[in-house]
Amino acid sequence: xxxxxxxxxxxxxxxxxxxxxxxxxxxxxxxxxxxxxxxxxxxxxxxxxxxxxxxxxxxxxxxxxxxxxxxxxxxxxxxxxxxxxxxxxxxxxxxxxxxxx
Numbered sequence: 001x002x003x004x005x006x007x008x009x010x011x012x013x014x015x016x017x018x019x020x021x022x023x024x025x026x027x028x029x030x031x032x033x034x035x036x037x038x039x040x041x042x043x044x045x046x047x048x049x050x051x052x053x054x055x056x057x058x059x060x061x062x063x064x065x066x067x068x069x070x071x072x073x074x075x076x077x078x079x080x081x082x083x084x085x086x087x088x089x090x091x092x093x094x095x096x097x098x099x100x101x
Contacts, residue, residue, distance in 0.1 A: 002017070003025075004017075004025065004026050005024040005026055005053070006026045006031075006033075007026075007027065007031070007032055009027075011025065015027065015028075018051040019051075020051060021052070021056065024053045024056075026053070028040055028044070034054070035051075
């Protein structure tokens with residue numbers, strides 16, 4: 001029987017455990033995981049969820065899944081088409097000539 005890496009007590013054979021990718025195992029209790037009952041339920045019910053121990057969580061750089069992209073600057077070509085004095089077709093001809101030459 002493995003020992004819980006948090007409380008150092010033995011984990012019963014039929015008990016559910018959480019295992020980190022570093023092989024640390026803990027009881028699936030709020031005391032040993034520092035997770036709420038809702039978080040524990042989500043881990044239990046969602047096979048795509050992963051638990052990470054406190055040590056790995058501190059040492060592993062985090063990558064955010066939810067990212068708000070900043071607005072990109074306009075290209076020179078877009079500026080020619082929208083802000084130039086030429087019509088769109090004349091601006092396109094200039095762009096095409098510039099890239100061909």
